[in-house]
Amino acid sequence: MTTTISNSTLTASINHSGAELFSIKDNQNKEYIWEGNPDFWGKHSPVLFPIVGTLKNNTYKINNKEYNLPRHGFARDMEFQLIEKTENKAVFSLQSSEETLKKYPFNFELQLIYTLNENSLELEYKVINKGKEKMPFSIGAHPAIALPDNFENYAFEFEKEENLKYYLLENDLISSKTKILEAENKIVPLNYELFKNDALIFKTLESKSLTILENSKPYVKVDFKDFPSLGLWTKENAPFICIEPWLGYSDTDENSGNLYEKEGIFTLEENRTFNAKFSITIL
Template identity: 50%
Template structure:
């Protein structure tokens, strides 16, 4: 559901005494996050990728055949859903916070037959950016959905200078993707005391996908010095992704997963799907700390 019309660009900038953030109303997408004049979000270079921090809704990843079924009716959705391609409205705004909202409409109902309200709030608090996600089911039926974040952080100099330090020393098992679907294979990622050293070869088979982490916080290190941290409490899955030689690293907390290659297409039975009852609000929060 790519949208190719001309648009008036609306960028919202937030600030406090320590950090600032800029968000594009298209997709409510974070495009800058600065401290001491340093931007921690990568600057788009379409040679590699044309996004900075898209919201993933109402699916995460790719569906088998880009389609799913609900009550024996088939619908199509592109990878990561459609929210990132819509203009969000501003519900309220202060100097250091803003709430964006997307309502279901005639276009979303063609590919996703549920009434919803999706909110994404950005709030600055000291050195932290809090990203708060709210999904309300405004349909009469139980609403299946997934939601996830996809922020891309700037990588400078050598990619191998960077590592990830998780808050639990555990075994890291990555579930492998083939043609953007899980294929029932997995591999153990080498680590030491909760730390994974990064190199581009880690991503030769697409993203690292962790399904069973004990950790809910990770710190990105550069030459073993803390650079930033991401707290993803309440998100059961985590993706880590980049492209060959790209100057960014995506840290992606998810409430949802791509399809398995053996999936039968039934949306309700999809691995990782969230089920939301009528008029209930689902909420999650990601905290990015600049260190």
């Protein structure tokens, strides 16, 4: 099943499987979200929960009991319920279940709230701890922006002048190796060579927004003030770029396996709610 919301400027469509955004079109019917061609990458904009990235050996421990979780968790592969709908807003919910408790022993509700405001789509994540203990989790976004022109005709423009230090992945884990993404006047031209070693992982950034330029003109802007970390990713010759606001990231090789001790993890007290938003603005 799918749900569509709209206003005078934009139309957004969301699949109930994973509550995954798969389309943002303007009023000229131009598409801004990657089509999901599986020859490159068969997704569009999955939610990453209750982990972001990869666990060491795909396992973790809670109270000395071992659990398995796949890369980026399980929420993106589960059916969400539509619990609220207006013309320009849709709210989706995923509740913990017998199935999720086998992989992640916490009672939770995850809501994804999509709202169109003028030329922006805002996506809010709401995580509710319904259990009686502290709940460790990470959450992240993975929207793939379609790039209809030649890849080299695009560039990133960061919000601030800063030292753009990113971490390299080794066997899907965060290594201690870092590089600097070279920017001139906050602008980084795109080329596939940047992503030859997989995603660029920024544990922290001063910039809280990133604009994609198309032939030097603003194309799409992603604002992520509620998220401390960011991933940037594409595949060789793929006509898209992923701008991924994250709370958390892959394990390091030194990780103890205890989820409460995981670098970048967030811990939510019992009966509390976590909220974070990001937005995609069509320029």
